[in-house]
Amino acid sequence: MSEELPKVFWEIHNGLPREGPGDNQSTRKAYMLLKDLPKNPRILDIGCGPGMQTRQLAKLSKGQIVALDFHQPFLEQLKNSARKEGLLDRIKVVNGTMFNLNYEDNSFDLIWSEGAIFVIGFEKGLREWRRLLAPDGYVVVSEMSWLQPDLPDEAVEFMKQVYPVIKTVEENLDVAQKSGYRIIDSFVLPSKSWWDNYYNWIEAKLPAMKVKHKDNKDALQYIACEETEIEMFRNYSDYYGYVFYILQVN
Numbered sequence: 001m002s003e004e005l006p007k008v009f010w011e012i013h014n015g016l017p018r019e020g021p022g023d024n025q026s027t028r029k030a031y032m033l034l035k036d037l038p039k040n041p042r043i044l045d046i047g048c049g050p051g052m053q054t055r056q057l058a059k060l061s062k063g064q065i066v067a068l069d070f071h072q073p074f075l076e077q078l079k080n081s082a083r084k085e086g087l088l089d090r091i092k093v094v095n096g097t098m099f100n101l102n103y104e105d106n107s108f109d110l111i112w113s114e115g116a117i118f119v120i121g122f123e124k125g126l127r128e129w130r131r132l133l134a135p136d137g138y139v140v141v142s143e144m145s146w147l148q149p150d151l152p153d154e155a156v157e158f159m160k161q162v163y164p165v166i167k168t169v170e171e172n173l174d175v176a177q178k179s180g181y182r183i184i185d186s187f188v189l190p191s192k193s194w195w196d197n198y199y200n201w202i203e204a205k206l207p208a209m210k211v212k213h214k215d216n217k218d219a220l221q222y223i224a225c226e227e228t229e230i231e232m233f234r235n236y237s238d239y240y241g242y243v244f245y246i247l248q249v250n
């Protein structure tokens with residue numbers, strides 16, 4: 001993912017409640033599994049986007065949260081909604097890149113990243129972020145994963161195009177262990193939360209986008225990719241999805 005994405009991408013994506021699948025109940029479910037957090041945890045939310053999960057973390061914890069993303073309009077959206085909810089004094093919004101996290105070792109008790117570790121890579125992210133965590137600190141990430149052993153050809157072909165490095169849950173758990181974490185738990189994000197906070201919003205925008213960009217081949221091609229992605233999930237959500245991985249420094 002880069003800031004070089006086509007203009008139509010931002011037209012479709014700006015202003016959504018989330019920038020990827022997720023929901024507040026799942027954020028809460030994952031957070032409640034963290035039994036050894038200090039009373040006022042220091043939290044880093046990487047690739048926070050418009051920050052639905054950041055605000056939920058602020059409500060769940062009494063901690064201070066650094067919310068980091070490289071797309072300023074998402075950060076403005078987060079600031080506005082956090083201000084309205086009286087949460088902004090505990091959320092520090094940072095425009096930065098996950099490829100250059102300028103924090104000292106042991107700076108955080110919890111690193112959170114919903115639907116964003118794929119940008120740096122599941123293994124690379126887990127390995128690089130570990131030094132930022134206090135002893136017994138936690139990482140909670142959601143990552144697209146295969147959910148079943150026998151996969152339909154069409155789903156496999158689609159993933160080869162969009163996310164060829166996708167792994168099974170067991171493979172990701174193995175990667176996490178080899179990267180210096182113990183497994184606290186993992187669970188599949190309900191498919192409903194792909195629709196309610198993400199795909200339904202995108203689908204609603206597409207007809208107008210097609211009209212607006214009717215003479216722009218590249219934009220139409222991009223819109224077709226969004227449609228394919230949504231159609232694939234409609235057909236194959238039993239086979240792939242986002243999985244929450246709840247990990248603790250070993």
Ligand SMILES: C[S@@+](CC[C@H](N)C(=O)[O-])C[C@H]1O[C@@H](n2cnc3c(N)ncnc32)[C@H](O)[C@@H]1O
Nearest residue numbers: 018019020047048049069070071097098114115
């Ligand atoms: C799929 S979205 C998830 C956003 C949010 N966590 C959510 O669940 O709604 C991925 C996010 O990562 C951000 N991102 C992409 N590349 C990044 C980078 N190099 N550094 C920081 N953030 C990045 C994007 O701007 C986007 O907000």
